[in-house]
Amino acid sequence: MGSEVVEMRELPGVVSIREVGPRDGLQNEEPIPTEAKVRLLDALSRTGVRRIEAVSFVHPKAIPQMADADEVWQRATKVDGVRYSALVPNTRGAQRALAAGFTEIEVVVSASDTHNRRNVNRSTAESLDDIAELIDLLHGASAQAEVIIATSFGCPYEGDIDPARVADIVDRVVADGADRVAFGDTTGMGTPRRVRDLLTAVRDRNADIPVLLHFHNTRGTALANLLTALEFGVTEFDASVGGLGGCPYAPGASGNLATEEAVHMLHDMGIDTGIDLDALIGAARLAEDLTARPLPSGILRAGPRTALTPHP
Numbered sequence: 054m055g056s057e058v059v060e061m062r063e064l065p066g067v068v069s070i071r072e073v074g075p076r077d078g079l080q081n082e083e084p085i086p087t088e089a090k091v092r093l094l095d096a097l098s099r100t101g102v103r104r105i106e107a108v109s110f111v112h113p114k115a116i117p118q119m120a121d122a123d124e125v126w127q128r129a130t131k132v133d134g135v136r137y138s139a140l141v142p143n144t145r146g147a148q149r150a151l152a153a154g155f156t157e158i159e160v161v162v163s164a165s166d167t168h169n170r171r172n173v174n175r176s177t178a179e180s181l182d183d184i185a186e187l188i189d190l191l192h193g194a195s196a197q198a199e200v201i202i203a204t205s206f207g208c209p210y211e212g213d214i215d216p217a218r219v220a221d222i223v224d225r226v227v228a229d230g231a232d233r234v235a236f237g238d239t240t241g242m243g244t245p246r247r248v249r250d251l252l253t254a255v256r257d258r259n260a261d262i263p264v265l266l267h268f269h270n271t272r273g274t275a276l277a278n279l280l281t282a283l284e285f286g287v288t289e290f291d292a293s294v295g296g297l298g299g300c301p302y303a304p305g306a307s308g309n310l311a312t313e314e315a316v317h318m319l320h321d322m323g324i325d326t327g328i329d330l331d332a333l334i335g336a337a338r339l340a341e342d343l344t345a346r347p348l349p350s351g352i353l354r355a356g357p358r359t360a361l362t363p364h365p
């Protein structure tokens with residue numbers, strides 16, 4: 054066996070975490086009162102996190118957890134230096150988000166046609182046509198449009214998703230003016246190999262579009278995936294306080310990567326996030342109280358590495 058030289062790219066010094074607990078997290082939990090949502094949002098705004106996905110503007114019948122999005126957002130304390138964003142499913146939602154004052158807005162399409170049809174009763178191609186119009190609407194109102202590509206690493210109905218298919222979708226939304234693309238590991242099927250394959254396929258064709266990664270820890274691979282993406286120069290990641298938000302396809306399974314797990318690892322690697330880990334753990338405890346269920350975060354269970362007492 055010959056020796057192999059492994060070249061490792063220098064890791065970034067700063068990572069931008071977008072906290073998605075108030076939206077993606079709470080949307081996948083049992084509904085909690087408006088006041089509780091405001092408390093969580095406010096606690097997170099005080100952690101030093103620079104981006105928060107605050108709410109989604111969806112039809113209350115479809116997602117009752119977000120029925121009070123307008124009121125939550127009105128009552129939340131907006132902290133200087135924090136960028137708040139909202140997720141919208143369609144034009145109606147985009148108009149509500151714009152009226153509420155959001156200037157960073159996310160829309161979702163699924164790389165899997167079956168998943169997209171089950172979610173919004175439209176093909177991926179039809180949704181991409183809608184998104185082109187949404188991007189125009191948002192840009193006309195001086196807002197940024199991020200396109201989240203769900204099931205980028207695999208689909209619960211179709212299984213593997215060809216990275217070339219995801220790269221085609223990126224080509225399309227870049228042509229339509231998207232300001233950023235995000236890749237969602239909707240059901241936690243991602244692995245470092247799949248992250249590598251996807252980022253290679255996308256970067257070969259679109260080197261310049263800002264990329265954000267949204268990992269789930271359903272099968273324990275979220276931090277490994279994050280590390281792999283860092284080696285590709287990706288610096289933007291979603292994470293959810295406490296690991297809030299289960300897996301919609303596997304009751305009882307964990308979903309979103311816990312923010313404090315990501316922050317704990319990144320800080321130990323000398324990578325800045327701007328986040329105060331103690332304040333974040335406080336927010337995670339609050340999230341656990343408010344949802345009245347144990348959250349899957351390893352840091353919540355064990356405490357941070359620095360809290361360990363030395364072995365006698």
Ligand code: MG
Pocket residue numbers: 077239267269298308309
């Ligand atoms: Mg998620």
